[in-house]
Amino acid sequence: MKIQTAIASLCLALAGCQSSDSETELAGTGLDPRKAPLSGEACPDVGDKAFFFWMETRSAEPGEKISLTPYWTDMPGGYNHLPPACLDDLGVTPEGAATFERLEDGRAVATISPEISPGTMVLLEGSYREHRLIGRVDVFSADANPLVGTWRQREEDCPNGSPIRELVFAGGGEFSVTWTPFEVYKDYWGVYEYDAASNAFRFAVEGGNQIPDDIHEQGSVVIEDGELDFGGVVFGTPEGADAPCTANFVN
Known part of the structure; x- marks a missing residue:
C-alpha cells in the first residue's frame, strides 16, 4: 500500500x-x-x-x-x-x-x-x-528541454560492459541512469539542470543502488542528428567495467 x-x-x-x-x-x-x-x-x-x-x-x-x-x-x-x-x-x-x-x-x-x-x-x-x-x-516544452525522454548508448561504441541502456530525463527535472534494466530497477537517480541557450548541463545524484566514484556532474550537452553529445559530463563506470562510456546517446 x-x-x-x-x-x-x-x-x-x-x-x-x-x-x-x-x-x-x-x-x-x-x-x-x-x-x-x-x-x-x-x-x-x-x-x-x-x-x-x-x-x-x-x-x-x-x-x-x-x-x-x-x-x-x-x-x-x-x-x-x-x-x-x-x-x-x-x-x-x-x-x-x-x-x-x-x-x-x-x-x-x-x-x-x-x-x-x-x-x-x-x-x-x-x-x-x-x-x-x-x-x-x-x-514541459520540448523546445525548451529536448532532453526529455529515454536515451541509450550503443554497445559497440563503449568499453565492454559500460554502455548505459537507460538514461531517462523527466520534464520535471528528474533523471535516472541504468546499465542493466530490470523491471523498475535503476542504478542511480537525482535531478538535472539544462540551459538550451548555452547547452550547459549539470546533475546531482540523490540516491541509488550503484553510484560510481568517477562521476563528473557538470559540463555541456549538444543535440545533433538526434543524438546527445555530452562534453565533460561522465555518468561513471559500472561494476565489472574497466572505464566509463562517453559515447553519444541515441533514442
Whole structure:
C-alpha cells in the first residue's frame, strides 16, 4: 500500500484533488466522458491492492493526449491490467488542466490543456470500484528541454560492459541512469539542470543502488542528428567495467 499512501500524500499537499466540471458530455450520446461505461461483474474485484495509472511521473507537452489505463499490483514491478472501461469519476488537478473523452471501446483519454504552462504538475484522477487512482504528469516544452525522454548508448561504441541502456530525463527535472534494466530497477537517480541557450548541463545524484566514484556532474550537452553529445559530463563506470562510456546517446 506504499504506492497509494505516497500518491495520496502528494494529492493532499496540493490542497486536495478536485474533479473538474469543465468537460462536456459526449456529443449526441448523453454520456459523460468522466463516467465508466462498465460496472458490476464486468469490473472484477481484485481486493485491497495498490492501484495506479503508471509507476513513475509522466512527462507531457501542452495539448498531448494520454490514455488512462488502470493497473493494480501487490509486488514491486508488477503490472496487472484492469478493464479500462471500468475507470470512473475522472478528474484533474489543477482544475481545467485537462479534458476527457471516451473512445468507442470505453477507454478514457485525457488531453492536457494547450494553454497550460510548462513546469506545471498535473494530477489525473479516476476510480476503479471503490479504489482511487492518481497519476502525476509534469508538463514541459520540448523546445525548451529536448532532453526529455529515454536515451541509450550503443554497445559497440563503449568499453565492454559500460554502455548505459537507460538514461531517462523527466520534464520535471528528474533523471535516472541504468546499465542493466530490470523491471523498475535503476542504478542511480537525482535531478538535472539544462540551459538550451548555452547547452550547459549539470546533475546531482540523490540516491541509488550503484553510484560510481568517477562521476563528473557538470559540463555541456549538444543535440545533433538526434543524438546527445555530452562534453565533460561522465555518468561513471559500472561494476565489472574497466572505464566509463562517453559515447553519444541515441533514442
